[in-house]
Amino acid sequence: MRIIAWLAGIGTLLAGALYMIVSLNRWEWNRALFFGLIVLIAEVGIATGLVLRRLARLEYRSTRVDPTVGNILRETRPPSADRFAWLREPSRELNVFITFLVGGGVLLSGMAWVVDRVASKSSSPAGEERLGRQLDPISYPAGGLLLDDITVLAQEVPGANDDQIRQLLRRGGRP
Amino acid sequence: MRLLLGAVGLAVGIVGVLALREATLSTHEPVGDARETELVVSAKTKGGERDQSLSEMVEAQLQSCRLEVTSDLAGPIESLGDGRFRAVFTPAMDETNRRQFRGCVEDWVIDHVRVNVIELANVT
Numbered sequence: 001m002r003i004i005a006w007l008a009g010i011g012t013l014l015a016g017a018l019y020m021i022v023s024l025n026r027w028e029w030n031r032a033l034f035f036g037l038i039v040l041i042a043e044v045g046i047a048t049g050l051v052l053r054r055l056a057r058l059e060y061r062s063t064r065v066d067p068t069v070g071n072i073l074r075e076t077r078p079p080s081a082d083r084f085a086w087l088r089e090p091s092r093e094l095n096v097f098i099t100f101l102v103g104g105g106v107l108l109s110g111m112a113w114v115v116d117r118v119a120s121k122s123s124s125p126a127g128e129e130r131l132g133r134q135l136d137p138i139s140y141p142a143g144g145l146l147l148d149d150i151t152v153l154a155q156e157v158p159g160a161n162d163d164q165i166r167q168l169l170r171r172g173g174r175p
Numbered sequence: 176m177r178l179l180l181g182a183v184g185l186a187v188g189i190v191g192v193l194a195l196r197e198a199t200l201s202t203h204e205p206v207g208d209a210r211e212t213e214l215v216v217s218a219k220t221k222g223g224e225r226d227q228s229l230s231e232m233v234e235a236q237l238q239s240c241r242l243e244v245t246s247d248l249a250g251p252i253e254s255l256g257d258g259r260f261r262a263v264f265t266p267a268m269d270e271t272n273r274r275q276f277r278g279c280v281e282d283w284v285i286d287h288v289r290v291n292v293i294e295l296a297n298v299t
Contacts, residue, residue, distance in 0.1 A: 021195065024195055024199060025198045025199070026277075026281070027275045027277070027279065027282075028281060028283075029278075029282060030282045030283040030284065034283070
């Protein structure tokens with residue numbers, strides 16, 4: 001099966017290269033491009049296969065161990081440590097595991113509460129101050145939107161000679 | 176031995192590239208007394224759209240390929256029946272243009288149509 005795959009790859013490469021050269025010679029550029037693409041795909045496939053084969057050989061060499069040495073190592077292997085033996089020991093007293101669990105939960109809750117309080121005290125004033133600065137460019141001018149008397153009298157504003165408008169403007173111009 | 180094989184391979188590669196360069200190089204020459212170039216093609220279509228006829232596919236292919244040479248269609252493309260078409264181009268094409276034009280006509284230029292050149296010759 002593996003030999004068939006290699007032969008198919010090499011055959012595709014050679015046939016693609018041959019057709020590419022023939023197409024170039026006949027001035028058939030689109031066909032030449034197509035067969036060039038086939039050559040490229042076959043080349044990448046064969047190169048990948050070669051690299052994988054070389055890697056597999058290296059892996060096989062590195063994993064090959066003398067069977068005598070392997071037997072000795074297996075026989076002298078130390079027993080694995082039983083790290084959860086304390087869970088199986090019967091005890092009528094309060095288990096240390098539960099103590100750690102509850103205590104850790106209380107500690108974590110306390111830390112979270114402290115972080116929440118500190119964040120709420122520090123972030124709100126800073127956020128309000130930043131929002132105030134952002135609103136400043138779109139706020140109303142200090143004297144209101146109406147013109148003051150001096151500006152009205154100094155300019156020829158349409159309607160400036162109307163008494164009622166002048167009265168309104170004066171009223172609006174006052175602080 | 177390995178050095179010798181490498182040298183032979185290099186020489187073959189260089190000769191091949193030079194030959195390909197020579198074959199694909201445009202070298203124009205006078206066409207002599209020839210006035211026009213006659214083309215006869217056979218065409219087949221497969222899987223094309225319903226409203227596309229073979230004759231318009233051939234016309235599109237020839238019009239596209241004539242942009243690669245200095246000649247233009249002289250008159251309409253005649254249908255000879257049985258998927259064969261005849262066209263006349265003026266002025267006559269030189270050897271390089273004929274090779275280039277034949278390559279383009281037989282190339283995959285337009286989808287769903289395959290054109291084979293039956294005759295491409297200069298006419299006096």
